[in-house]
Amino acid sequence: DTGVSQNPRHKITKRGQNVTFRCDPISEHNRLYWYRQTLGQGPEFLTYFQNEAQLEKSRLLSDRFSAERPKGSFSTLEIQRTEQGDSAMYLCASSLTMNTEAFFGQGTRLTVV
Amino acid sequence: SQELEQSPQSLIVQEGKNLTINCTSSKTLYGLYWYKQKYGEGLIFLMMLQKGGEEKSHEKITAKLDEKKQQSSLHITASQPSHAGIYLCGALISGSARQLTFGSGTQLTVLP
Numbered sequence: 001d002t003g004v005s006q007n008p009r010h011k012i013t014k015r016g017q018n019v020t021f022r023c024d025p026i027s028e029h030n031r032l033y034w035y036r037q038t039l040g041q042g043p044e045f046l047t048y049f050q051n052e053a054q055l056e057k058s059r060l061l062s063d064r065f066s067a068e069r070p071k072g073s074f075s076t077l078e079i080q081r082t083e084q085g086d087s088a089m090y091l092c093a094s095s096l097t098m099n100t101e102a103f104f105g106q107g108t109r110l111t112v113v
Numbered sequence: 114s115q116e117l118e119q120s121p122q123s124l125i126v127q128e129g130k131n132l133t134i135n136c137t138s139s140k141t142l143y144g145l146y147w148y149k150q151k152y153g154e155g156l157i158f159l160m161m162l163q164k165g166g167e168e169k170s171h172e173k174i175t176a177k178l179d180e181k182k183q184q185s186s187l188h189i190t191a192s193q194p195s196h197a198g199i200y201l202c203g204a205l206i207s208g209s210a211r212q213l214t215f216g217s218g219t220q221l222t223v224l225p
Contacts, residue, residue, distance in 0.1 A: 006155075033212055042117075042201050042215030043156070056211060091155060098211060099144055099163065102203075104156040 004105035021108045025094030037089040041089045121214035134196030134219045138183040143205040145185045171217040
């Protein structure tokens with residue numbers, strides 16, 4: 001499968017714990033995006049990378065959130081001290097350039113209890 | 114996102130009927146993307162439109178972009194149960210043109 005891959009698919013964690021998600025984009029795609037989606041809503045932009053550089057962060061990305069793409073390939077999204085409001089589907093997407101098709105992974109569903 | 118409005122929010126049609134979903138931007142559009150999503154899953158790319166007047170088709174799904182109206186429509190001909198799901202429009206819009214802004218989606222149910 002050469003699509004965007006996200007792990008894990010599901011994560012249940014206790015409030016206050018840290019969690020980390022991984023995204024493997026389509027090979028050779030320079031741009032990688034993280035989105036968050038809650039029930040009944042469209043995805044909301046969190047951050048994006050051009051190769052290894054994090055070029056933009058949404059104000060939704062509080063200081064408890066951090067994302068990396070160390071070698072310009074896979075990316076990780078970490079949430080520290082999780083809160084119940086962090087419960088959502090976290091989606092990763094990649095594209096070759098800005099104006100080309102963006103393909104999404106299957107998402108990681110986070111439940112904070 | 115209020116910047117991108119989708120209508121209707123939900124739609125129930127009988128199998129075989131045609132339907133249209135609209136997506137309207139309050140800001141200048143630089144590109145419009147349509148996706149389909151099954152509940153609890155990721156987004157499946159359908160089509161991308163970049164030029165005013167552009168129209169693309171894939172199987173029984175056709176999408177058009179009206180740049181002047183800052184609007185796109187997705188039309189499904191002779192709907193089938195396999196078309197059921199959530200349809201999302203995403204756009205590159207002025208002020209945030211480096212990432213997609215999404216509408217809240219249209220939930221489509223096709224009755225057999």
